[in-house]
C-alpha cells in the first residue's frame with residue numbers, strides 16, 4: 285500500500301488500459317530496457333537507432349539543422365493546409381484572398397508563419413549542408429545520401445519559388461518573371477536559347493515562344509492565369525509529394541549508411 | 549560619421565569588395581603550406597578563438613544598429629523579405645566560426661597524436677536515444693517554434709500592389725536565394741547564368757563525394773588534413789554563393805546599378821555602359837577594319853581562347869601544378885573536377901574583364917543566341 289501512494293498521477297495513467305493500448309508496452313520509461321523499448325515501439329521515434337555515439341546527440345556536432353529542416357517542413361505543411369482553406373488560385377481572387385486573410389482572420393499569423401518558415405527552411409537546409417561538408421560526412425559510404433541531399437536542396441528552393449508567385453502582387457509576379465525568363469534561354473529548349481534553331485525541319489521550328497521550356501513552366505506566353513494554376517498545383521501537391529519521397533530515402537539512408545558519421 | 553558612411557559606400561563597390569575578399573580569402577582558409585605559414589604569422593588563426601566571435605558579433609550588431617539610423621540603410625535592410633538575409637549573415641558567421649573552432653581544436657589533438665574530440669569507444673560510449681536525443685530534439689523544436697512565432701507576430705508578411713504585368717518595378721528582383729544567379733546575369737547571358745551554371749552547381753555539389761572520397765577524416769570537424777577541399781568549398785559557398793546574394797539584395801538598386809548601403813537609390817544614376825566583345829576589340833580596335841561577315845572568322849579568336857582554356861589548360865595543369873592531384877584522382881575524376889573548377893573560375897575572370905576592359909562577350913554569336 286505504501287508503495288502505491290508514491291506513484292505519481294502520470295505513472296498511474298501510464299498503467300491504464302487506454303495508455304497501454306496507445307503506447308505499446310505502456311508504463312513510463314524508467315529503466316534501460318523500457319527506454320530502449322520506447323524508441324523501438326514508436327513509429328516516429330524508431331526513425332532513430334536505440335543507441336547513439338555520444339557526440340551524435342550533441343548540438344555542437346550536428347547543429348540539429350537536418351532535424352530542424354524537417355520540423356520546419358512540417359510547420360509549413362500544416363500552415364500551408366490552413367492557408368489553402370482561404371486561398372483560391374485565380375487571378376480574380378488570389379490577391380484579395382491574401383488581403384482578406386490579413387484583415388478578416390482573427391489572430392491570423394498563418395501567412396507569416398508560412399512565409400518566414402519558408403525563408404527559415406532555406407537557411408536551415410543550407411546550414412545543414414555546410415555542417416555535413418565540414419564534418420566530411422559526405423564521404424563513403426554516405427556519398428549517395430549527399431546526392432539525395434542536393435536534390436532535397438533543389439526541391440526546397442523550388443517549393444519556395446513556386447510559393448512566391450501565389451500572392452499575385454507586384455513583388456510576386458515580377459520576381460517570378462525574372463526567374464522564369466531564364467527558361468526562355470535554356471540551351472535547345474528555350475526559344476532564345478543557343479541551339480534552339482537547330483531543332484527544326486526546314487523552316488518549321490519546333491522550339492517557339494509557344495512551345496519552349498518557359499511556355500511549359502508558365503503555361504502560356506505571358507504570366508497569367510495558367511502560370512498561377514501551375515505554380516499552385518506544383519506548390520501544394522507536386523513538389524511536396526516529391527520532396528516527401530526524397531526525405532524518406534534520405535532518412536532511411538542515414539540509418540542504413542551507419543547512422544551519423546563517426547571518426548574511425 | 550558621414551565620412552564613415554562614405555567609406556562604407558565606397559568599399560561596397562564590387563570591384564573593391566570582391567578584390568579584397570579574393571585576396572584575403574586564402575590567408576583565412578589556407579589551401580597550402582605557404583598560405584598556412586602566413587595564416588599563422590598574421591595571427592589569423594585567432595579568428596576561430598572564442599574571443600574573436602564575441603567581438604565580431606558585437607561589431608556586426610553595432611554596425612546594424614548604427615546603420616538602422618540611416619534612412620537609406622533602413623529602407624533596404626528592413627524590407628520584410630530582406631530580413632532573413634540579415635539573419636543569414638549572422639548565422640553564417642556564427643556557424644562558420646563554430647565549425648572552424650572545433651576543427652582547429654581537433655587539428656591540435658591529431659597533431660599531438662590524440663583522437664579527435666568526437667572519437668568514442670564502442671560500445672561503452674554510446675548513449676540512449678531516449679532520453680538523451682529526444683530531449684535535445686524537443687528543446688530544439690521548442691526554441692525553433694518560439695523563434696518562428698515571435699518572428700511571425702512581429703513582422704507582417706509583405707503584400708504589395710496587385711500584380712500588374714504592364715508595369716515592371718525598378719529594379720525587378722528574383723527571390724533572394726536566387727539573387728546570386730541574377731547577379732551573374734550582369735556578366736553572363738541568361739542561358740549561362742540562369743540555366744547552365746545553376747545546373748552545374750547542382751552537378752558539382754553531387755560530384756563532391758565522388759571526387760573527394762577518402763573516408764579518412766570524416767565524422768569530425770577538422771581543417772588541416774582536408775584544407776584544399778574545405779578551402780575550395782568555402783570559396784564557392786561564402787564568396788560566390790552567399791556574397792553574391794548579399795550584393796544582389798542589399799547593393800543592387802534601380803537599373804541594376806550598384807549602390808552603397810548608405811546611398812540614396814537614385815533612378816537617374818548613370819553608369820557608362822559601352823561594353824565590347826573580343827571580336828570587336830580585335831577587328832575594330834586593333835586591326836581597324838569592320839567585322840568580317842563570316843561568323844566563324846569573326847569569332848575564331850574567342851573560340852580559340854575558350855578551347856585553349858578548357859582543352860589545353862587541364863592537361864597542362866595535370867603535368868605541372870596539379871601533378872599529385874592527377875595521380876591521386878585518375879583521368880576521369882580529374883577531368884570532371886578540373887572542368888567544373890574552370891567553369892566556376894570563369895565567373896571571376898569575366899567580372900575582372902568587364903571591370904578592366906569593359907569586355908562583354910568572349911564569343912558573341914547573337915545570330916544563334918550563343919554568347920559567352
Ligand code: HEM
Nearest residue numbers: 346350351353354413421429430433434436437543544545
Ligand atoms: C529538406 C532538406 C533536408 C532534410 C529535411 C534533411 C534531414 C537530415 C537529417 C534529419 C539528418 C540527420 C543528421 C542531422 O540532422 O544532421 C541528415 C543527415 C544527412 N544529410 Fe540531410 N537533410 C536535408 C538536406 C540535405 C542536403 C541539402 C544535404 C547535402 C547536400 C544533405 C546531406 C546529408 C548527409 C550526407 C547526411 C548524413 C550526415 C552524417 O552522417 O553525419 N541533406 N539529413
